[in-house]
Amino acid sequence: MPASARPKRPSLEDVAARAGVSRATVSRVVNGTPTVDAAIAARVDQAVRELGYQPNLSARALVSKRTDTLALVASESDARVFGDPFFSRIVRGSTLEASAAGMQLVLFMPQDPDELDRAERYVRSGAVDGVLLISQHETYDPLPGALIQAGIPVVIGGRPFDESLGVAYVDNDNVTGGRLAARRLVEIGRRRIGTITGPQDMSAGIDRLEGFRSELGEAFRPDLVVHGEFTQQSGMEAARRLLADAPDVDGLFAASDLMALGAFQALHQAGRRVPEDVAVVGFDDIQVAASAFPPLTTVRQQTVLQGRAMVRLLMARARPDLELPPLPGLPGPASDPHLVLPVELVVRESA
Amino acid sequence: MPASARPKRPSLEDVAARAGVSRATVSRVVNGTPTVDAAIAARVDQAVRELGYQPNLSARALVSKRTDTLALVASESDARVFGDPFFSRIVRGSTLEASAAGMQLVLFMPQDPDELDRAERYVRSGAVDGVLLISQHETYDPLPGALIQAGIPVVIGGRPFDESLGVAYVDNDNVTGGRLAARRLVEIGRRRIGTITGPQDMSAGIDRLEGFRSELGEAFRPDLVVHGEFTQQSGMEAARRLLADAPDVDGLFAASDLMALGAFQALHQAGRRVPEDVAVVGFDDIQVAASAFPPLTTVRQQTVLQGRAMVRLLMARARPDLELPPLPGLPGPASDPHLVLPVELVVRESA
DNA sequence: CCAGGATGAGAGAGCGCTCTCTCATGTCTC
């Protein structure tokens, strides 16, 4: 069948003709307006089914200014996005919440300025009702400003760098998390405590190090700080560097579980036992943390909840007409546009 | 600023008024029609910039029947999608190709029938020009049929179960891949060769096993077949079961690299050396395969190319008006709607 | 039995754009 034979999609008009009613009535039935006689509604429903009618989203959006669609933009390499369970959980949480609200979530993973630009044009073209932004880097990112400027509702996952924009966000309490990790290592008697940080152009990386540093105080050893990129590979490499520079390290805070797992590899290869020789604390509490060898002591963050809360916040701004039931588990009022979710230490065997 | 203060977005009309031209002329300039006087085009461009004008996608799509958007639907749990580099590469390939063609790619990861239904409504509402479908399971999936029925261009990644639909697809030569793996293990003198299969409700899982089985012929040992789910965890568990049932196994074909890596874990923990005691061949050639310990012998599939080819195929059906340069690296003519990409054995140290 | 209010269906405008047609210029040729 040649492409030219593509059948014309049925319109409201067609359904109306078939059901013997007006366009307006079909619209009412399709949108669930209650003021339609049951018999007529049934006739319309039948016609809809027979024709396989599907409302044209463009036409609807054009007049109603709503698309019932939200965008999730992760400005990150797809290798990172796909390699890190963190994203999986955020996506899960936001999809759950979007579905519950009857919204569709679409994902964008722009990798370079060109793709970022394309994504921006897309969301600015009115194709979505609001935007979730995650994995923000400090390098100048025009997206949040441009969207806010354009009047598009935005919620950021993590702490925004430019607070002056006044943008809503949902963060994890990364500073406290860093503190908890440091405290645990001190409490179990470690003295030469190093850390593999996250990227220092991301708020999560910065804040976790900040908490770690301030908790350690005098005991903080700048020479035991190595930088990672949140990935397992980077954690392994960082741990190797650390071991080479400071073989006497006896405690290690990895700012992500993936990096902690990488550190495990490096430590094992170097013949160090965990936790006997080096105690390790991670961050995230991803699924495999519990089944790692040894099971990883880590700081748990509520990533699914973060995703849900982000969508809630976004919905409140993008669709104030919708009345949503309160989301359980939030630390503050649901309307608070600056949410910081609590973290907790999960003690297993690695520290 | 209350949400109600959201400024009205500028329309073509506004730009036209500001530039002192007609709506049609602004449309021409915005769409790059060459028949516009340079001076006038400059004036329009200026007005566009001053107003921050962004064409309304809905309005455009309504009349032009094009959205310049493609959907990629991965019917898979987000844990699987995010845990497997395979998806990352497919996404990379399709995004690259979509960008090159000036199209936007949006991702969907429906996890349950409800989300699948929502995604279907979305793509059937005219919000996209075409759909890429990956990670299809044999369990009855109404999506391909429904989309084809609705006249929406579809391309499937992998071998479709229902060939009667005549849908275009891009597959990897999984049968040959299974053969290559088996042949390698035989050639290096292995006699008791087991396999960890992929899911048997997915064509990739079925076909790799089929190739492996037919190559082995008489030497195929049904008792050395264990099933996995393509994940590292499932590979580890499957290898443990295999070792428990058949401690004398000396060769192993894992139908994905992730499962091979899981098998490595199980083998190490069981005190087996790779490749001395058990030779292992994987499938995919994901990035970490080369840096695994030992480096993994595997069957390389061209996943990025697959993603690119899928978009090409889709564009040919969704946008026949666009003339795209040929895509290098394809085994057949670019117009062939049933593409099977070649695979190759990459010999490293594990087998 | 009829005014007055519900109730429920239709008419029609218009969302922001594209694209065909039409028409006013400017340019050339003989």
Place this chain on the structure above:
DNA sequence: GAGACATGAGAGAGCGCTCTCTCATCCTGG
């Protein structure tokens, strides 16, 4: 210098939908 032809800009219809008005019909109560 007049006719033929490009060239480039405007007019206007209409894409498929929503939503406000308007109006026909039915049920009340006095």
